[in-house]
Amino acid sequence: MTAILAPKKILIIGFVWPEPNSTAAGSRMLQLLHFFKGNNYQITFASTAQASEFSMNLEALGVFKKNILLNDSGFDLFLQELNPDIVLFDRFLTEEQFGWRVAKNTPNALRILDTEDLHSLRSVRLESQKNKTTASITDWKQADMTKREIASIYRCDLSLIISSYEMDLLLKEMKIDEKLLLQLPFMLGNIGESDKMQWMPFEDREDFVCIGNGKHAPNLDAIRWLKTEIWPLVRKQLPTVNLKIYGAYLPESILQLHQPKEGFLVLGRANDAKEVLGQARVSFAPLRFGAGIKGKLVDSMICGTPSVTTDVGVEGMHAHLPWGGKVSNDAESLAENAIALYTDKKLWTKCQSNGEAIINQLYDKSILEEKLLSRINETLNSLEEHRASNFIGSMLMHHSMASTKYMAKWIEAKNQ
Incomplete structure (x- = not known):
């Protein structure tokens, strides 16, 4: 036996x-x-x-x-x-x-x-x-x-x-x-052809999304930076587009930044982060400090959503591979990159493919x-x-x- x-x-x-x-x-x-x-x-x-x-x-x-x-x-x-x-x-x-x-x-x-x-x-x-x-x-x-x-x-x-x-x-x-x-x-898990079939195309997506847990200081700083410096520059060029802010445990000081007339929508906890990421055209993560791997950027790539972020955002995440979006570190460049990604389908599609390669090669x-x-x-x-x-x-x-x-x-x- x-x-x-x-x-x-x-x-x-x-x-x-x-x-x-x-x-x-x-x-x-x-x-x-x-x-x-x-x-x-x-x-x-x-x-x-x-x-x-x-x-x-x-x-x-x-x-x-x-x-x-x-x-x-x-x-x-x-x-x-x-x-x-x-x-x-x-x-x-x-x-x-x-x-x-x-x-x-x-x-x-x-x-x-x-x-x-x-x-x-x-x-x-x-x-x-x-x-x-x-x-x-x-x-x-x-x-x-x-x-x-x-x-x-x-x-x-x-x-x-x-x-x-x-x-x-x-x-x-x-x-x-x-x-x-x-x-x-x-x-x-790898991103396969069946996963990509579920991705919404460029034309059907709208708005920017920013996701971040409110108990994490880098996320709160990023949201405030978006509100005061970055988003006004984007909104000036894209006056009908919105930025949707999602996050668990967002403090009152962040909830009060909600300004629909400025297209700055603070919406609190998302029931399904991947759902809201998959509907947005671009993911925003202007992180000025932090460490580790950024879950919001990983999720963005899984959903086929290119991102606009910083050197801190992509740090240690993509090895030798081109990033699945655009990377810069000042408000003006971040805004320019956001506008370019939002309006240029060819650039957007290339960045989406870069994100897929990162997930499949480094996170298998x-x-x-x-x-x-x-x-x-x-x-x-x-x-x-x-x-x-x-x-x-x-x-x-x-x-x-x-x-x-x-x-x-x-x-x-x-x-x-």
Whole structure:
């Protein structure tokens, strides 16, 4: 009789409960859940956050849910009982909070960090934008958050890096061993002929669209920049065309920018982001700072909608391939590019084809899933040797466990 192997177990510690329809981070997490489910993992998703009405129904995916607390030794018992093969930290902040408990209670579990994007890079760029300066690599290296995030990467066995730009930063500027990193962008299905048949043609599309979650500072800055400087220049040349702003959790200050007479329509949460993108002729994303891969630009390419964006917008997203739209960094050039894309069918069609090539060549789910599975198995099979070669990681884990552990114990005792 053939023995039935028990499913492998993974614990995902979420910074938030995933909202795939609200955030790019939620979409990324859903892709990872599908990957582990498809590879016969029993998945438990735990978080200290409060769920919202837009949180994904994890149970429907066959994922176990667990509410956990910070600074609580009950988490140790939960870990020991679950005894996962893999623990995946959703962003470095959860590794800081729970990594030492995972290392202590399940030392043989593979520790994976999904960075989502380099939060330190986004944070430094945000400060520079506020101060009207340009963030340098040196500024990033010297930031406190960078030291915390890099330490977290070292303490883990494998970190998933979403953009090629961030991968280069870690390899070339920080000299992190490539064995600790895996560049893993969004894992998407290819755009096929049947998908393209569903795309609305140039003539049937109308208006511009800008999509961005209101909890994300780069999106709010982009919307304000559109309102004050970019859109008036476009509207002057295209007086009957509208710009439709969509986004979950848009604050009141953004909702108040709604001006139908100016063709500036702030419409709030989109029930289906791909539907509104697929009806628009051009996607607008004038991002002045940020990090990672921009979900709105990925979705635009999937919908066959060319985009107008910045160098920050396309950073680390398209390798050597021509962009699926137009890229510039000042208000006048962005407006000119928007008008050109909106009115020139030949240019628009070429940019649409560029977007298709980017998705199919760089975001191929089958290739990326195979790459991830291979690296996980390879690291699991040589975990002791892998950790022995990561002295900096073991040193940081030693100090982190000492400092974080006693602070947590103090808070726990205080709470009692």
